[in-house]
Amino acid sequence: xxxxxxxxxxxxxxxxxxxxxxxxxxxxxxxxxxxxxxxxxxxxxxxxxxxxxxxxxxxxxxxxxxxxxxxxxxxxxxxxxxxxxxxxxxxxxxxxxxxxxxxxxxxxxxxxxxxxxxxxxxxxxxxxxxxxxxxxxxxxxxxxxxxxxx
Numbered sequence: 001x002x003x004x005x006x007x008x009x010x011x012x013x014x015x016x017x018x019x020x021x022x023x024x025x026x027x028x029x030x031x032x033x034x035x036x037x038x039x040x041x042x043x044x045x046x047x048x049x050x051x052x053x054x055x056x057x058x059x060x061x062x063x064x065x066x067x068x069x070x071x072x073x074x075x076x077x078x079x080x081x082x083x084x085x086x087x088x089x090x091x092x093x094x095x096x097x098x099x100x101x102x103x104x105x106x107x108x109x110x111x112x113x114x115x116x117x118x119x120x121x122x123x124x125x126x127x128x129x130x131x132x133x134x135x136x137x138x139x140x141x142x143x144x145x146x147x148x149x150x
Contacts, residue, residue, distance in 0.1 A: 034128040035064050035076045041136035047143060049074075055121055061112050065139070070146035071121045074139055078128050081105055087129060122146060 030052045039051065042065070050066040055073040063073035079087035083106045091098040113123045124142060126135045 030062075030064070032076065032078070032128065034126075034130075034132065037132040038074075038076060038126070038135045038139070039065060041132055042139050045136070045140050047140060055116055056119055059112070059115055061108070067143050067146075070143045072124060072139070072143050072146055073116055073121050074124045074126070075109070076126050076128060076135070077109070082109060082127075084127050084129070086127075 039049075042049070047067070050068065052062050052064065053066040054060070054062050055066050055068075055071075064076050065074035066072075067074075077084070080089075081102065083102045088102070109125070113125075116123050122142065124139060126138075
């Protein structure tokens with residue numbers, strides 16, 4: 001019996017192995033547990049919002065929660081993907097690629113914040129490890145305050 005052919009990543013793939021590829025493909029880009037918990041708490045307070053929406057149609061980036069009339073965009077950032085100063089641990093395999101990817105994400109986050117701020121939006125960013133109750137309370141206070149001034 002012959003042994004199976006060695007795994008070869010698809011052309012242009014970032015995966016170092018088939019198992020790594022499956023693992024990375026399974027990671028959610030939206031509707032994560034921290035996002036869902038915060039959304040549930042904010043919704044329970046009577047606030048309505050758009051989920052995974054573009055605050056600015058011309059800007060090809062989505063916020064986790066968008067309060068259009070109040071012009072508030074909320075992002076719940078993952079500690080690994082956005083370089084949390086408390087919890088980010090550089091990868092041990094393919095570290096050059098992944099470190100560069102996270103740095104790019106952080107630069108894009110800063111650019112997104114600047115573009116939204118320049119357009120009159122208020123950006124709220126929370127880490128996935130932040131207490132959901134505190135995040136929801138800050139969102140509610142901020143949206144309420146912004147609604148009163150518009």
